[in-house]
Amino acid sequence: MKFAKRYWTVLPSMILLCVFMVGPILWAFYGSLTNTSLTGVNAVNAQFVGMKNYMHMFTDRDFPNSVWLTIIFVLVSAIIAQNLLGMVVAVLMSRANKVVSQFVSISVIAAWVLPEMVAGFACYAFFSREGTLNQILGVIGLGQRDWLYAFPMFAVILANIWRGTAFSMMNYQAAIGEVDKSLIEASVVDGANAWQTFIHVTVPVIKQTIMTNLMLITLQTMSAFTLIFVMTAGGPGVKSSTLPIYAYKAAFKFGDIGYGSAIAVVMLVIGAIFGVIYIRALKDEKGVTNE
Incomplete structure (x- = not known):
């Protein structure tokens, strides 16, 4: 009875979560074990094929390429560039005057609030x-190139x-704004310069924000689809075909829904692994902080 009173308020959200998240995940996993196709006989009477779609990944020469491109895309555009640039801009804005800070903030956020289709x-x-x-x-007299054909990954990485x-x-x-000013003042009194204060005072205080941000941008970038699809559609060939693009092509361009579902399940597992790693790191950091 106490359990029912405590959790009945979250029951609607749990039902919605099961319907719109758990349900599609289970369907995707089941579909990956079948030979479901977009058209033809298998579109109506799909057969259970077990791990055949997953075994096909080991012989598909384009799948390792998509995995590699996804790793590069996430590592360079999110974990390194977005994370570091976001940190640098936030630090500079915290020290700039109000007019400059607002101008930079509006300019940077404008790209983020654009619908992904428009940004693409x-x-x-x-x-x-x-x-x-x-x-x-x-x-300026420099040579012109067809960037989307010659350097598709370079273009989509910069766009992301x-x-x-x-x-x-x-x-x-937000995190830097919450750092206790007395800590910064104490470090300045002790003779620390701006860089030393940032590394030894600010960064340790905002470590949890850093880990949370890394987790979010990693998962967001790993699932990026519209931006790449609008710019290159995964081409030319498969030169910018990350896992979301490759799963889409397998399922809806070549009609192999089963294989596309298998790729989607692999993406889900990879994302879950990253999520567990980041969450464990956050818990460890909280434990150290509490001690």
């Missing part, structure tokens, strides 16, 4: 053969950095 078209227009980047290079840095910036801006 904007980046496509920037990097395309007749786009803004080549127009600028032409004015441009769009996603604001999220890290806002997280770090």
